[in-house]
Amino acid sequence: MTDNANLTALADAGVSVWLDDLSRERLTSGNLKDVMEHSGVVGVTTNPSIFQAALDHGNAYDAQVAELAEAGKSVEEAVFEITTQDVRDACDVLRPIYDKTGGKDGRVSIEVDPRLAHDEGPTVEQAKALYAKVDRPNVMIKIPATLAGLPAISEVIADGISVNVTLIFSLERYRAVMNAYLEGLERALAAGKDLSTIWSVASFFVSRVDTEIDKRLEAIGSPEAMALRGTAAVANAQLAYQAYEEVFSTSRWETLAAEGANKQRPLWASTGVKNPDYSDTLYVTNLVADNTVNTMPEKTLDAVIDHGNIAGDAVTGHYADAAKVLDDIAAQNISYTEVTELLEKEGVEKFEASWNSLLTDLQAALEAAK
Template sequence: MTQVAKLAEIGTSVWLDDLSRDRLKTGNLREMIETTGIVGVTTNPAIFAGAMTSGTAYDEQIATLKERGAAVDEAVYEMAIDDVRAACDEFAEIYRATDGKDGRVSIEVDPRLFADRDATLAQARQLFERVGRDNVMIKIPATPESLPAVADALAEGISVNVTLIFSVARYQEVMAAFIDGITRAHEAGLDVSKIHSVASFFVSRVDSEIDKRLDAIGTDEALALKGKAGVANAHLAYAAYEKTFAAAELPAGANVQRPLWASTSVKSPEYPATMYVAELAGPNTVNTMPEPTLRAVLDSEDITADTLSGKEAAAVELFAQLMAVGIDAEDVFAVLEREGVEKFISSWNDLLTSMEGQLA
């Protein structure tokens, strides 16, 4: 049994955090589905920026778009939608076998719309319709302005991946938006068993920001806490998930919104490559990871049991220790959310600039 199969047995679905035309055209994605056990794919603006600005896989389509006089935004989305549609087809069998739980492929709304509820919802509808596959999942950021659009999209029957979640407080709002949306979908007469959602909780970036602050404090007590906050924060999120959905009165047949661990590649060479996988394995979760992390997981032997359940007390104590040495967790999460949005916008703008040059 592979480590990915062990994760599945524990309850964690493994998705690949990457997609490109090269993976599709060469059969690499199909090969990975068959040989590694991945059961879904996530994308983001940075992933598409990397894919579309390197190699020659998109040259033929870019030439066609150029001849047609396509606007740069339309060109980028047309290429991304084609990739996502093709990936959805690759995962169609898994989607059917798991009743829609897995076999999912995510595509994100324009990150520049993060503060505009109406525009976010309009694009979520458009992406859902244009991809035209039941197993597509539309990514919407968990900013205060976009959360109402999350509920609105779910209420219309659109499966949503809520992304860029850093704090448990924001996660509580995400779950509330999900419950609101799925309840409204049921009231509208939709089949809620067909609607799925994940909440993408970012992990490694928490350690990156807090480790930097612990280094600046520099005491032995502070340095001893490095590399522990990201996992502890995820443990708190999982405890919140268990409590929320144990108490929630969801419509009959509705699925719970699964926690998805994102940003799971370690950013420090001091930490094991599988740290954000082995320490975040548990029932009804997803872990999306770039290929190097996936390969490290397949080569490891450290995934043996549920490492999520029953961790709340230890995580609460860890954050108490962080506060005692001078870490302001609320400020950390505010910085990470702001920077997360800014990084995706920057990647998107870089992609548009590059594509504008190719279409000119």
């Protein structure tokens, strides 16, 4: 719910706004409920970096840390308890939206330990453990779109658990993600699961693509190269939506849809603009398309509320232009495959680093609380 014309226009165009942040302070202060009721937020995403930042600031977790220390919990057990409690409480705040939308929105995502990104079996095991621990129907388990993550996605979906697939950078991997989702649905159907209760989003990362490709264009420095700055990320995402439209119009999909299956929605992730020379709403206004999610840091959400110019569908009429952008970048001898593989590698490494810092800080807090 919102009285803001820009957010209303987004919702009318089929875009769900999810907040890319969560903390105990947001929950206890009532801020999460407030942005849900007044800023059009209908979902929440978390990641290891967000949890690290939350635990590093303020004293909202002190009481629980003291209880966990007294109980003799290990740091691994403690982080599991703390993060799942935040997600469980956020699920309760967003439950009215989940009920109102039949499960489409009102979602809260929690990620498997990023150190498991290249291990299928442990990823599946922890995904199921997180789902059981949060114990709320509106939780989504985040699984990275690594090669090992693809079969894990299928297995978790087959078990009836809703999944947010994260760290997608390339069109090829995105198609593999959609295939993994369909395979999971087919296995769920064969096992007698109710497909209508299974939902998924595919988190296609945006701003990091521009950051890496812009760096390479600037190193070239020619007028042709410089003119392409700030164009790659939107073009890449627009072509991802084209792939989404293709996959979810096949006979394979129609068979599943007839059994009550839900489309896996594209989710635009990493939509905070890194380059101050670009519009701070670049990755919102240029990626408006039906049945999508845009997960925004609060700074981007505030910018959209203040001056986001939402002019309806900004994607489906631009496929040819988007393809030309990527062709022009390739003509500058910039390898799309090299860039997207690097971004996936760095994405996993960044989340691992945040997770390790979280464990280190929490270990120190547990010891101090004894």
